[in-house]
Amino acid sequence: MSGPAVSLRAVAKTYWRGGQPVPVLTDISFDIQHGDFLALMGPSGSGKSTLLNLIAGIDQPTGGEIRVDDVDIARLSESELADWRARHVGFIFQFYNLMPVLTALENVELPLMLTSLNRRQRREHAQLALEMVGLAERVGHYPNELSGGQQQRVAIARAIVTDPTLIVADEPTGDLDRKSAGEILDLLDRLNGDLGKTIVMVTHDQRAAERAHAIRHLEKGELSALEVAVSRPVTSEREGGG
Amino acid sequence: MVFFLLKMAFKNAVRHRLRAMLTLSGIVVAILAFGLLRTVVGAWYAGADAASDKRLITRSSISLVFSLPIAYGERIRQVPGVSSVSWANWFGGVYIEEKNFFPQFAVDPVTYLPLYPEFVLDEASQKAFIRDRRGAMVGRKLAQRFGWKVGDVVTLRGTIFPGSWSFVVRGIYKGRNQSTDENQFLFHWDYLNEKIRTVAPRYADRTGVFVVGIQDGSAAAEISQQVDALFKNSLAETLTETEKAFQLGFVAMTEVIVQAIEIVSFVVILIIMAVMANTMAMSARERTAEYATLKALGFQPMSVGSLIFAESMVLGLAGGAMGIVLTYPAVRAIGGALDNIFPIFNVADKTVWMQLGASLVIGLSAACVPSIRAMRVRIVDGLRAIA
Ligand SMILES: Nc1ncnc2c1ncn2[C@@H]1O[C@H](COP(=O)(O)OP(=O)(O)OP(=O)(O)O)[C@@H](O)[C@H]1O
Ligand SMILES: [Mg+2]
Numbered sequence: 198m199s200g201p202a203v204s205l206r207a208v209a210k211t212y213w214r215g216g217q218p219v220p221v222l223t224d225i226s227f228d229i230q231h232g233d234f235l236a237l238m239g240p241s242g243s244g245k246s247t248l249l250n251l252i253a254g255i256d257q258p259t260g261g262e263i264r265v266d267d268v269d270i271a272r273l274s275e276s277e278l279a280d281w282r283a284r285h286v287g288f289i290f291q292f293y294n295l296m297p298v299l300t301a302l303e304n305v306e307l308p309l310m311l312t313s314l315n316r317r318q319r320r321e322h323a324q325l326a327l328e329m330v331g332l333a334e335r336v337g338h339y340p341n342e343l344s345g346g347q348q349q350r351v352a353i354a355r356a357i358v359t360d361p362t363l364i365v366a367d368e369p370t371g372d373l374d375r376k377s378a379g380e381i382l383d384l385l386d387r388l389n390g391d392l393g394k395t396i397v398m399v400t401h402d403q404r405a406a407e408r409a410h411a412i413r414h415l416e417k418g419e420l421s422a423l424e425v426a427v428s429r430p431v432t433s434e435r436e437g438g439g
Numbered sequence: 440m441v442f443f444l445l446k447m448a449f450k451n452a453v454r455h456r457l458r459a460m461l462t463l464s465g466i467v468v469a470i471l472a473f474g475l476l477r478t479v480v481g482a483w484y485a486g487a488d489a490a491s492d493k494r495l496i497t498r499s500s501i502s503l504v505f506s507l508p509i510a511y512g513e514r515i516r517q518v519p520g521v522s523s524v525s526w527a528n529w530f531g532g533v534y535i536e537e538k539n540f541f542p543q544f545a546v547d548p549v550t551y552l553p554l555y556p557e558f559v560l561d562e563a564s565q566k567a568f569i570r571d572r573r574g575a576m577v578g579r580k581l582a583q584r585f586g587w588k589v590g591d592v593v594t595l596r597g598t599i600f601p602g603s604w605s606f607v608v609r610g611i612y613k614g615r616n617q618s619t620d621e622n623q624f625l626f627h628w629d630y631l632n633e634k635i636r637t638v639a640p641r642y643a644d645r646t647g648v649f650v651v652g653i654q655d656g657s658a659a660a661e662i663s664q665q666v667d668a669l670f671k672n673s674l675a676e677t678l679t680e681t682e683k684a685f686q687l688g689f690v691a692m693t694e695v696i697v698q699a700i701e702i703v704s705f706v707v708i709l710i711i712m713a714v715m716a717n718t719m720a721m722s723a724r725e726r727t728a729e730y731a732t733l734k735a736l737g738f739q740p741m742s743v744g745s746l747i748f749a750e751s752m753v754l755g756l757a758g759g760a761m762g763i764v765l766t767y768p769a770v771r772a773i774g775g776a777l778d779n780i781f782p783i784f785n786v787a788d789k790t791v792w793m794q795l796g797a798s799l800v801i802g803l804s805a806a807c808v809p810s811i812r813a814m815r816v817r818i819v820d821g822l823r824a825i826a
Contacts, residue, residue: 255819256817256818256819276739279734282736282737283738288732288736290732294732296447297729298450298451299450307733308736308737310440310443311440355736
């Protein structure tokens with residue numbers, strides 16, 4: 198694994214609305230190195246989520262090439278892409294997207310259903326992941342019995358339980374109060390620092406972005422040059438932005 | 440994985456308590472109603488279904504009301520392929536009150552009983568019945584209905600044949616099959632004929648129908664023709680047909696009603712299919728983001744589709760099972776009340792299979808559209824369906 202974790206070349210994305218093309222991304226090229234923690238910023242509607250979705254393989258570009266760990270994901274079929282995501286991508290959403298009918302433990306176990314692990318191993322892994330996010334005593338709780346911050350931590354446990362190459366987070370703190378947001382950012386920091394996970398995070402929040410290694414701004418379909426986050430490293434600081 | 444999906448489907452099915460309860464009770468009622476209506480239809484045709492293809496019925500070609508000379512029996516027996524001949528005459532007596540209706544036949548026991556092996560009676564009782572000219576042989580259900588025991592005297596008030604007629608119960612037969620009529624009252628034609636001879640000799644030595652036993656059911660048409668040919672251009676021409684056709688002749692009058700009931704039974708299922716499809720579409724639409732999330736996590740569209748199918752099947756089959764279980768007591772209750780209209784009112788195996796089939800169809804059909812939609816929806820669009 199010598200090359201970059203993610204490599205985009207001339208990526209374009211155009212939506213069609215009522216027969217009219219809506220170009221969202223025109224010519225995006227950049228690399229994300231292994232172990233990077235990148236924040237994507239930009240005004241609403243600038244295409245941040247679109248870009249993140251392309252990198253995560255839940256959307257297809259209309260042009261260009263996206264390689265993740267040297268796999269050209271734009272070439273994969275829908276079914277191959279699903280398998281690929283199960284193995285390589287951890288998702289964190291703004292609204293957590295947990296399954297309301299499953300307990301915290303079962304939610305974390307969910308992606309492991311797609312692996313060859315047996316039931317006992319799945320339980321162990323899920324338990325471990327929940328411990329890592331500090332929710333060991335909440336395994337039996339349902340999402341609606343947890344606070345927003347706790348739900349997002351369950352979602353983070355779900356994102357890391359398969360040990361993916363890449364973690365994508367779309368406004369992971371967008372729905373949280375400042376304190377909970379700080380805890381989530383601390384967690385992401387640890388995933389990146391201690392476990393060496395490559396993280397791409399979309400955020401509106403300057404303070405959140407500053408927890409990343411680097412920030413890129415997206416505007417009118419174009420990407421700014423890499424900025425090194427000013428306040429790095431801040432891992433020791435307990436209350437981050439929110 | 441399968442177990443996990445099933446568990447999730449089950450939890451999804453009962454997620455909205457009220458919605459689940461309403462849908463479920465809808466299915467229960469529909470399956471129950473379907474079962475009851477099918478049972479009514481079945482009861483209507485029960486006589487025909489129970490009919491043996493080894494029996495023909497010969498009657499007056501003009502109408503059942505006209506009787507045939509008993510001497511015809513000898514000539515019918517000569518027809519090749521005929522193994523035995525017996526006869527039965529409708530009595531139409533009243534037991535205490537009109538509403539206690541049950542069918543009564545004056546028969547020739549010695550020849551009649553071998554033709555009806557489905558009336559199961561031990562040999563001793565058969566002999567006792569044959570020996571006693573005033574003896575009667577009654578069905579198990581009928582005996583139960585009026586609390587008759589062997590040895591009891593039963594008095595009928597004649598309508599076609601006026602007077603008071605007393606019989607002694609000599610045997611209580613059981614039906615060999617579920618479809619066997621256990622409500623019949625059989626007694627000696629000789630006893631009836633004897634009395635008629637004294638009061639109205641002109642009407643003596645006659646019977647309503649002949650029951651013709653044949654060796655080969657496939658020769659029924661041919662033998663029927665030959666029998667009828669014997670009496671062509673006589674004073675009393677005959678009409679011979681299979682027992683089944685004969686029984687269906689009774690049904691034919693009301694066949695339109697029966698068909699209407701049959702159609703209604705399917706309409707009930709169609710309605711609940713629509714209701715269920717609506718419920719599933721509503722539930723699946725609300726969970727668009729959840730299904731998109733599953734797909735994002737790497738679940739194949741097929742798995743997501745199966746999740747919806749499983750949920751729909753859980754509801755369909757649970758409702759169906761309850762409906763089927765309830766059909767039995769319901770049929771028993773209704774059957775008790777309609778005993779004299781429908782002597783045979785049982786839940787047929789076929790009905791249960793059809794109910795099961797209907798539940799499956801309800802579940803499957805309701806899942807089709809929502810699962811295809813959930814399978815097809817692009818993940819990014821599905822995720823945006825949140826909030
Ligand atoms: N499925 C779609 N069909 C049509 N247009 C879309 C679709 N998804 C996104 N767009 C358009 O693409 C543009 C970029 O959307 P995107 O969601 O990537 O923006 P964003 O930067 O994430 O914004 P926000 O900060 O509000 O989340 C917007 O103009 C949006 O309306
Ligand atoms: Mg966005």
